Amino acid sequence: MPKLSxxxxxxxxxxxxxxxxxxxxxxxxxxxxxxxxGNKRFNELQRTVEGISARVLSNELKELxxxxxxxxxxxxxxPVIVEYELTKYSETLEKIxxxxxxxxxxxxxxxxxxxxx
Amino acid sequence: MPKLSxxxxxxxxxxxxxxxxxxxxxxxxxxxxxxxxGNKRFNELQRTVEGISARVLSNELKELxxxxxxxxxxxxxxPVIVEYELTKYSETLEKIxxxxxxxxxxxxxxxxxxxxx
Numbered sequence: 016m017p018k019l020s021x022x023x024x025x026x027x028x029x030x031x032x033x034x035x036x037x038x039x040x041x042x043x044x045x046x047x048x049x050x051x052x053g054n055k056r057f058n059e060l061q062r063t064v065e066g067i068s069a070r071v072l073s074n075e076l077k078e079l080x081x082x083x084x085x086x087x088x089x090x091x092x093x094p095v096i097v098e099y100e101l102t103k104y105s106e107t108l109e110k111i112x113x114x115x116x117x118x119x120x121x122x123x124x125x126x127x128x129x130x131x132x
Numbered sequence: 133m134p135k136l137s138x139x140x141x142x143x144x145x146x147x148x149x150x151x152x153x154x155x156x157x158x159x160x161x162x163x164x165x166x167x168x169x170g171n172k173r174f175n176e177l178q179r180t181v182e183g184i185s186a187r188v189l190s191n192e193l194k195e196l197x198x199x200x201x202x203x204x205x206x207x208x209x210x211p212v213i214v215e216y217e218l219t220k221y222s223e224t225l226e227k228i229x230x231x232x233x234x235x236x237x238x239x240x241x242x243x244x245x246x247x248x249x
Binding site for chain 1 (some may be wrong): 227
């Protein structure tokens, strides 16, 4: 990995800090991955993202909506159906999701092989 | 972004979950970026990663060491010098850091232009 100059380091810290501020934390990227399978209702989403509580999922979805990653669609039927779907903007996260997914797979293999740790 | 099948979605959730378990949170990637500028002593590191407390930095460094990203080098002089450096394994994070940094820069520009949010 190339060394960074002081200026590059400061810029990178700021940019990664900005990114983590919006999509960091334990759940947001996982909720987005769950929606990559297709639009989902709240309960389906909670089942797919294992371990998340309803309260936390509800908050995370509000933040994801606010930041333009998720649309909340309400279908006025009886009963009312609420479905979450990814926006076009969520596609900008593709490289991040891909690199994290590849890294996670590689790291797990390495641990199994009994490498460092 | 391509839709995921149920199997792909489950695999991706697991892999990204694994990655976030090891390098997630507010600080770890930022500490690694700070060390990309060069080896640093504890106080330098705390100054570079703005906003981190000494207690949190100390814990994060221990975890980064445990997971094989950082070496803690002790030079027996008077006074003793302790320096942190990145390991070879930390280089596997390059794509993740790059994609987060690019995305953060893009997202900030978009907000400035008054797009969604």
